[in-house]
Structures are given as C-alpha cells and as structure tokens.
Amino acid sequence: MNESGIQPGFYAAPGSRTGIFSWIFSTDHKRIGLLYLFSIFSFFAVGVCFGLLMRLELIAPGRTIVGPSTYNAFFTLHGVIMIFLFVIPGIPVSLGNFFMPLQIGARDVAFPRINLLSWWFYITGGLLALLSLFTGHGPPDTGWTFYAPYSIRTGTNVVLAVSAAFVLGMSSILTGLNFITTIHRMRAPGMTWFRMPLFVWSVYATAWVQILATPILGITLLLVIIERLFGVGFFDPAKGGDPILYQHLFWTYSHPAVYIMILPAMGVVTEIIPVFSRRTVFGYKAIAFSSMAIASVGYFVWGHHMFTSGMSDVARVVFSFITFIVAIPSGVKVFNWVASMYKGSIRVDAPLLFVLAFIFLFSIGGLTGLILGALATNIQVHGTYFVVGHFHYVIFGGAVFAFFGGLHYWFPKITGRMYNEKRARLAWLFLFIGFNALYFPMFILGWEGMPRRYYDYLPKFQPLNVVSTVGSWIVATGLILLFANLLRSARKGAAAGPNPWGGTTLEWQTSSPPPHENFGEIPVITQGPYIYNPSKGKGHGTA
Amino acid sequence: MPALQTSTQAVDNIFLFIVAISVALLAGIVITMLWFVVRYSRTRNTEPEDIEGNLLLEIVWVVIPLIIVMAMFFYGWQGFRFLRTVPPNALPVKAFGQMWQWSFQYEDGRTENILTVPQGRPVKLTITSRDVVHSLFIPAFRVKEDAVPGMQTHLWFLPDTVGEYDLFCSEYCGTGHSSMITKVKVIPASDFDKWYAEGSAERKGEAKEGGRELLEKKGCLLCHTTDGTKKIGPTFRGLFGSRVTVVTAGKEHDIIADEEYLHRSVMDPQADIVKGYPPVMPPQKDNVSPKELEEIIEYIKGLK
Ligand code: HEM
Ligand SMILES: [Cu+2]
Ligand SMILES: [Cu+2]
Numbered sequence: 001m002n003e004s005g006i007q008p009g010f011y012a013a014p015g016s017r018t019g020i021f022s023w024i025f026s027t028d029h030k031r032i033g034l035l036y037l038f039s040i041f042s043f044f045a046v047g048v049c050f051g052l053l054m055r056l057e058l059i060a061p062g063r064t065i066v067g068p069s070t071y072n073a074f075f076t077l078h079g080v081i082m083i084f085l086f087v088i089p090g091i092p093v094s095l096g097n098f099f100m101p102l103q104i105g106a107r108d109v110a111f112p113r114i115n116l117l118s119w120w121f122y123i124t125g126g127l128l129a130l131l132s133l134f135t136g137h138g139p140p141d142t143g144w145t146f147y148a149p150y151s152i153r154t155g156t157n158v159v160l161a162v163s164a165a166f167v168l169g170m171s172s173i174l175t176g177l178n179f180i181t182t183i184h185r186m187r188a189p190g191m192t193w194f195r196m197p198l199f200v201w202s203v204y205a206t207a208w209v210q211i212l213a214t215p216i217l218g219i220t221l222l223l224v225i226i227e228r229l230f231g232v233g234f235f236d237p238a239k240g241g242d243p244i245l246y247q248h249l250f251w252t253y254s255h256p257a258v259y260i261m262i263l264p265a266m267g268v269v270t271e272i273i274p275v276f277s278r279r280t281v282f283g284y285k286a287i288a289f290s291s292m293a294i295a296s297v298g299y300f301v302w303g304h305h306m307f308t309s310g311m312s313d314v315a316r317v318v319f320s321f322i323t324f325i326v327a328i329p330s331g332v333k334v335f336n337w338v339a340s341m342y343k344g345s346i347r348v349d350a351p352l353l354f355v356l357a358f359i360f361l362f363s364i365g366g367l368t369g370l371i372l373g374a375l376a377t378n379i380q381v382h383g384t385y386f387v388v389g390h391f392h393y394v395i396f397g398g399a400v401f402a403f404f405g406g407l408h409y410w411f412p413k414i415t416g417r418m419y420n421e422k423r424a425r426l427a428w429l430f431l432f433i434g435f436n437a438l439y440f441p442m443f444i445l446g447w448e449g450m451p452r453r454y455y456d457y458l459p460k461f462q463p464l465n466v467v468s469t470v471g472s473w474i475v476a477t478g479l480i481l482l483f484a485n486l487l488r489s490a491r492k493g494a495a496a497g498p499n500p501w502g503g504t505t506l507e508w509q510t511s512s513p514p515p516h517e518n519f520g521e522i523p524v525i526t527q528g529p530y531i532y533n534p535s536k537g538k539g540h541g542t543a
Numbered sequence: 544m545p546a547l548q549t550s551t552q553a554v555d556n557i558f559l560f561i562v563a564i565s566v567a568l569l570a571g572i573v574i575t576m577l578w579f580v581v582r583y584s585r586t587r588n589t590e591p592e593d594i595e596g597n598l599l600l601e602i603v604w605v606v607i608p609l610i611i612v613m614a615m616f617f618y619g620w621q622g623f624r625f626l627r628t629v630p631p632n633a634l635p636v637k638a639f640g641q642m643w644q645w646s647f648q649y650e651d652g653r654t655e656n657i658l659t660v661p662q663g664r665p666v667k668l669t670i671t672s673r674d675v676v677h678s679l680f681i682p683a684f685r686v687k688e689d690a691v692p693g694m695q696t697h698l699w700f701l702p703d704t705v706g707e708y709d710l711f712c713s714e715y716c717g718t719g720h721s722s723m724i725t726k727v728k729v730i731p732a733s734d735f736d737k738w739y740a741e742g743s744a745e746r747k748g749e750a751k752e753g754g755r756e757l758l759e760k761k762g763c764l765l766c767h768t769t770d771g772t773k774k775i776g777p778t779f780r781g782l783f784g785s786r787v788t789v790v791t792a793g794k795e796h797d798i799i800a801d802e803e804y805l806h807r808s809v810m811d812p813q814a815d816i817v818k819g820y821p822p823v824m825p826p827q828k829d830n831v832s833p834k835e836l837e838e839i840i841e842y843i844k845g846l847k
C-alpha cells in the first residue's frame with residue numbers, strides 16, 4: 001500500500017528484470033496488454049497527425065501545404081498505420097489481453113511466451129513500416145490497399161511497407177491462436193460457454209477470423225514482393241498477370257478484417273451497457289451467436305469492394321445479396337443493446353456516453369453501408385468520399401469510440417484510480433461534435449462525385465471540405481483532452497477500489513490493480529455473468 | 544415505378560428509397576435509446592427489472608429487417624440491370640485511361656481528350672487502360688467502371704441534356720490521379736453530326752503532329768513544363784545538352800542529357816532518377832511510338 005491506499009498489484013511484480021525490461025520481456029498478460037496499449041496508441045497519434053495534415057491540405061483546392069506525391073504518401077501511411085498498426089491489433093491485444101483472462105478466471109493466457117513474441121512481431125512490423133518512410137526511393141504511395149499493377153510499377157518503397165504488413169499479420173495470427181486456446185482450455189470451473197461474458201465471446205469470434213483470414217493476406221503480400229523483386233507476373237498484365245486476381249485476394253482478407261476491427265468493440269459495448277443500466281443483457285444468446293454469424297458469413301462478401309472492377313455481373317449480384325444478409329446480425333445487436341436499457345436503472349457516466357455515441361455513429365456507418373451494398377447506388381458512390389465517410393463512421397465512430405468507452409470503463413481496474421469524470425465528458429463532447437463535422441460532409445461530397453484519394457478538387461467542393469477540416473481540429477482537441485485526462489488521472493486520480501461500477505464479471509472481484517496472478521483463489525462459477533437482481537444471485541461475484 | 548429512361552433516374556430512385564428507410568430506422572433507434580436513458584435514469588427508476596429476452600420480439604426484429612434489406616437488394620439489382628443493358632442504338636466510343644489522362648476514340652478513329660456526344664442518343668463506352676487501373680466516373684450520369692489494363696469493361700448512359708459534365712478518375716493511379724479530369728460535352732445531335740464529319744475530313748488530310756502537340760496529347764505536360772519552371776518533374780527547357788545529377792540504383796552521379804539519355808528517360812524512367820524528384824514517372828513504351836519519340840526529342844532539343 002502507498003499513501004493513497006492503493007495496492008500496487010501486479011505493478012509490484014516485475015519478474016526478474018527491472019525498468020523497461022520488466023515490460024518488454026514480461027510474459028504477464030496484463031503487462032503485455034499495457035505494453036500493446038501504449039504501442040498502438042503511439043502509432044494512433046502518428047496516424048492522427050497524418051490525418052490532420054491531409055485535412056489541412058484539403059482546406060482549399062490546389063497546393064496548400066504539400067505537393068501531390070507527399071499527399072499520396074500521407075494517405076498511404078495514414079491508412080497503413082490506422083489499419084495494420086492500430087485498429088487490427090486494437091482492442092484484442094490491449095484490453096483483450098488484459099481482461100479476457102481475468103473475465104474467464106484464468107491466471108494468464110495459454111501461451112504467455114507466444115503472447116510476448118506476438119508483441120515483438122508487432123513492434124518489428126511497426127519499425128519496418130517507419131523505416132519504409134526514410135529509405136529507398138521515397139515513402140510508399142499506393143494507398144493501404146496496395147492495388148496492382150500500380151504497386152508493382154511505382155518506384156517508391158513498396159517492398160518494405162508490404163513486408164511490414166506481412167510481419168504484422170504473423171503477430172495477429174499468433175494472438176488469435178493464443179486467445180482461442182485460452183478460451184477453450186483455461187476457463188474457471190463452472191464457467192460454461194454460455195456463462196462467459198460477451199466480451200469474451202467477441203474476442204473469441206475475432207480470434208477465429210484472425211487465424212483463418214490473415215494467412216491469405218500474407219500470401220498475397222508475398223506474391224507482390226516476389227513480383228516486384230523477381231518480375232514473376234502474378235498481377236501485372238504487362239507480365240501476363242491479372243490485376244483483378246489481386247483485388248480478390250486482397251479483399252478476401254480485408255473484408256473479414258473489418259470484423260477483426262469491429263467485433264471486439266461490440267464486445268466492449270455489451271459489457272458496459274448492463275453495468276450502467278444495472279440489469280441483465282437482453283438476448284445473451286442472440287448476441288453471442290450473432291458474433292459467430294458475422295465472423296462466418298463475413299468471409300463471403302468481399303466482392304462488394306469490387307462492384308465496378310470489371311468482375312462478372314453475376315458475381316456482383318451474388319456478392320450484393322450476401323452483403324445484405326450479413327447486415328442482419330449487426331442490426332440484431334443494435335436492437336439488443338437498446339433493449340438492454342429498457343427498464344434499467346441508468347447512470348450516464350463517460351463509458352456509457354461513449355457507448356451511446358457508438359450506437360448512433362455505428363448505425364449511421366451501417367446504414368450508409370446499405371447504399372454501398374445495393375448495386376445501383378454503389379456505382380455512384382464507390383471510390384468517392386462517401387466511402388471515406390462510411391468507413392470512418394464504422395471504424396472510428398464505431399470501433400474507436402467503443403475503445404475509448406472501454407478505456408474509461410476499465411481505467412480504475414488497470415490503474416486503481418478513477419479518471420476525472422467532468423473532463424472525460426468534455427472530451428467526449430468535443431469528439432462527438434468534431435467527429436460529425438469532420439465526416440458527415442464526406443457523404444455529401446461523395447454523393448456529389450468527389451473521388452477519394454484526391455490531392456486536389458474542383459472549387460465547387462470547397463465549402464464542405466472546409467467544414468470537414470474545421471471538424472478535424474475539434475476532434476484533435478477532444479483527443480488531447482481525453483488522453484491528458486487519462487494520463488493525469490493515472491497518477492493523481494482518487495483511489496477507485498476494487499469495484500467502482502458495481503460490475504458482476506470476474507475482473508471486478510479482484511483488487512484494483514489486480515495482483516500478479518489475478519486471483520488469490522480461482523473462483524467457481526455458478527451462474528451467467530450479468531445478474532443484478534439480488535434475489536437471483538450475484539453473477540460471477542462471490543456470494 | 545414508371546419505366547426508367549436514364550441511369551440517373553435508375554440510381555436516384557433506389558438511393559432515395561434506401562435513404563428514407565435508413566432515416567426512419569436511425570430515428571427509431573436514437574429516439575428509443577434516448578427515451579430509455581431519460582425514462583429509466585437512476586434518479587427516476589431505482590428498481591431495475593431483469594428481462595432476459597423475448598423470443599417473439601427477437602424473431603420480429605430479424606424478419607422485418609430481413610424483408611427490408613431484401614427489398615433494397617432487389618431494387619438495387621433492378622437498377623443495376625438497367626445500367627448494364629446497353630440500348631442497341633448506342634453510339635460506340637472507346638475510352639482509354641493512362642497516367643494521367645483520358646482519351647476517347649470514335650468509330651472513324653478520331654481521338655479526343657474531351658468526350659463529345661450527341662444529345663438524346665445513348666453512348667456506350669468500351670473502357671480499357673494502357674498502364675495501371677483507373678476508373679471512369681461521370682457523377683452527373685451516375686456511371687462508373689474501372690479501366691483495367693488487358694481487359695475491356697463497359698458502361699452506357701443517355702446524355703439527355705445539353706451541357707458540360709465532369710469526368711473523373713476514381714481509382715487511385717499515382718501522382719496525377721486528382722488531375723486526371725476531363726469533360727463530357729453534350730451537344731445537340733445536328734451539331735454533333737457536323738463536328739463528327741469535320742473531324743473525319745481533317746483526318747483524311749492527315750495533318751502530321753509535331754512534338755509540341757505530342758507532348759500535350761500524350762500527357763507529358765501534366766508533369767513537365769516547357770517554360771523553365773518545375774512541376775512534378777523537371778522542365779524541358781534547356782534540358783538537352785545540360786549536366787544532370789541523377790540517382791542510378793541508389794548512387795548519385797552526373798550525366799549529360801544527350802539523345803540516348805532522353806530516350807531512356809521516356810521509355811524506362813526508373814533507370815535514372817533526376818535528383819530531387821520523386822520516382823513517379825510511368826514508362827511510356829505503350830504510349831509513345833519510336834517515331835513519335837523522335838519527334839518529341841527533336842522538339843525538346845529546340846527548347847533552349
Ligand atoms: C483525426 C482523425 C482522422 C482524420 C482527420 C482522418 C482523415 C482522413 C482523410 C481525410 C482520409 C481520406 C484521404 C483521401 O482519400 O485522400 C482518410 C482516409 C483513411 N482513414 Fe482516416 N482520419 C482520421 C482517423 C482515422 C482512424 C481512427 C482510422 C482507423 C482506425 C482511419 C482510417 C483511415 C483509412 C483506412 C483511410 C484510407 C486510406 C487510403 O485511402 O488508402 N482514419 N482519413
Ligand atoms: Cu467489405
Ligand atoms: Cu486515377
């Protein structure tokens with residue numbers, strides 16, 4: 001105990017090493033989770049800076065701050081960093097690593113050393129990506145999608161950037177493998193599948209996508225490297241290759257990857273709602289099964305990224321059909337979340353504020369997805385700013401807002417201290433308003449025909465671009481407020497106690513921060529997780 | 544629904560249909576959510592009630608959305624079928640994308656950078672690319688199709704109103720992507736016939752193109768200038784015979800810009816990169832014939 005009455009928990013168990021080495025060589029899932037948390041948010045900060053620079057360039061037509069080649073490098077790096085270094089590892093490697101073992105009543109993951117190895121792969125991939133900026137003939141300028149044959153022909157440093165994505169893929173596969181094994185083998189006694197918290201279900205579904213889809217990306221990227229280095233014609237028609245084949249391979253991974261980004265976020269949302277409504281979730285099984293449904297049907301819709309690619313018309317119709325089917329389980333989740341507040345006893349603290357914003361923004365992202373999924377309308381909006389608006393609503397408004405909600409929700413457990421609620425709400429307000437100002441105009445711009453990845457645009461598009469750029473400044477302010485508050489509270493916040501929210505899942509049954517091996521004695525589970533009615537029991541809480 | 548006339552109608556009808564339903568759904572979700580938050584706030588409702596589910600309700604909110612999205616799918620498909628069924632009387636034009644300009648070839652071989660079409664007659668574009676993937680996009684007509692090297696794709700539209708419309712490239716294709724813009728000029732049918740006949744007559748005269756025209760037509764001047772200023776690439780003025788610092792396979796050295804150098808720089812631009820410029824120029828092998836190249840080099844020699 002220190003003077004504030006907070007026990008140091010696992011922070012006092014550095015293992016055999018000290019200083020930074022007690023983190024980068026630790027096999028404790030909580031330390032690795034935090035290590036990842038800092039790593040991914042460092043890259044997030046870099047990605048945001050590129051985003052702000054792009055918005056600044058786009059405040060007026062023509063050259064504003066940089067030339068076209070630099071702008072093209074900006075959106076490539078922004079995309080590569082945000083996708084491969086931030087959201088894909090995202091919630092699973094940070095909050096998942098920290099809380100999934102706690103929630104199932106385990107002392108660690110199944111393979112603690114592989115867990116550490118996957119962080120090392122991650123950081124190697126990140127450094128390779130950074131290296132690609134400063135070496136070779138200029139930073140990569142292909143967009144994060146590396147479309148062939150442009151990626152084969154451009155003189156910029158594509159091989160290094162692609163290798164980075166390849167190494168990051170290996171990291172992702174190892175994490176998936178580790179989590180599946182952990183969830184199968186390490187649950188506490190009595191923790192049956194349908195007694196698991198729904199966050200665990202979502203991490204589980206995600207892990208399957210990680211290990212099944214990621215190898216396809218690996219192979220595709222390897223083919224690009226081979227074609228560039230040895231001139232073997234896989235994708236470039238000048239060498240007898242097929243550019244459409246590249247697109248198929250790329251999206252076969254990259255559509256399921258969207259679920260790697262969003263499923264864990266849905267899990268976080270499902271944890272937060274019952275705690276702040278003080279009632280059980282509505283339709284536990286529907287939520288669990290819809291995660292698995294999304295994870296499996298999601299493999300068969302990649303062609304919706306290719307409706308104008310020259311793919312056969314029959315294929316376009318089939319992919320459109322399946323795309324509409326996969327919309328259903330996501331819709332079901334939204335209805336279940338809202339219903340889970342019915343007749344609750346609701347307190348709107350910052351975590352729930354982020355969840356409410358999530359439901360609103362994710363719904364807009366999902367509904368605009370219907371316009372993209374319908375064949376006739378896709379023709380107009382494909383490849384335009386409409387798409388940029390759509391995926392920021394889903395990934396930033398969805399996945400990242402839920403991530404922020406989770407950070408606030410679990411902050412007292414991670415640090416033992418409470419964040420400042422007033423400042424958290426202020427940050428939320430800036431983020432919510434700024435977000436809509438930044439991205440909503442993009443739907444209109446796209447519908448009016450402004451293509452994406454445009455360094456320059458026609459003067460008629462300027463007014464909405466100015467709104468969007470001003471929005472980006474409001475978002476930036478919100479982000480600074482949010483992280484300043486969390487970092488300050490981590491040192492100065494009031495002691496939070498083991499269970500400040502009155503949660504019923506297992507992580508709240510141990511001290512804050514948790515001790516080295518999580519639990520003094522492994523608990524025995526007799527009920528489902530979300531039980532708030534005292535006459536029915538205490539969920540996973542000790543009776 | 545009345546019979547569709549134009550691709551714009553085909554797309555806008557279904558767009559409005561989806562937007563209307565989406566707005567209704569979003570409003571429903573948000574209002575319900577906010578109402579719950581207010582009505583069941585902890586100050587108003589201290590005693591929560593555990594409701595674990597309701598099978599009937601859950602079936603309803605799977606089935607109704609399923610019907611809605613199937614309707615969206617179906618209308619989207621219907622519109623798409625219209626967009627893909629080319630009327631038999633359509634004017635055939637070939638469209639070529641290349642870094643970073645469009646060219647359009649009419650049946651008599653006439654080639655233009657602006658797409659001029661007659662009002663009231665459907666136009667069918669057969670699209671391909673000479674280098675990387677591009678995408679031909681005319682927002683006013685709600686049509687778009689990728690230009691893929693080694694492959695022919697198509698689209699059609701009915702230009703029903705006289706005017707000028709933007710035509711964009713909407714698949715990222717490198718440094719000049721956002722300047723790969725041109726116009727669709729819709730003119731009255733009689734004007735078009737006249738314009739077309741004139742072009743054919745001119746072609747018979749076979750006016751030989753000089754270096755200057757070639758530089759414009761082949762897209763060189765999108766990145767280079769002839770007046771001594773830098774753009775994306777170095778200027779052509781004073782280039783011939785000058786000493787240029789280039790990077791070859793990572794090593795810097797000086798080179799005299801002779802004919803051979805100019806030749807290599809056009810056909811295999813990645814061989815030597817002029818110091819201080821990005822290595823973005825695409826090889827012109829498929830774009831510029833040897834004879835045209837000679838013409839261009841002669842012209843550059845003259846730019847003192
Ligand atoms: C302040 C925050 C952000 C700003 C200002 C911003 C801005 C932008 C803009 C303007 C573009 C379009 C560039 C173009 O098409 O020319 C873009 C693309 C993109 N953004 Fe963001 N963004 C932000 C946050 C995020 C986040 C949080 C993610 C994901 C986690 C993300 C993922 C992407 C991706 C994948 C692209 C596509 C890049 C490409 O076309 O290759 N962005 N962003
Ligand atoms: Cu997709
Ligand atoms: Cu382009």
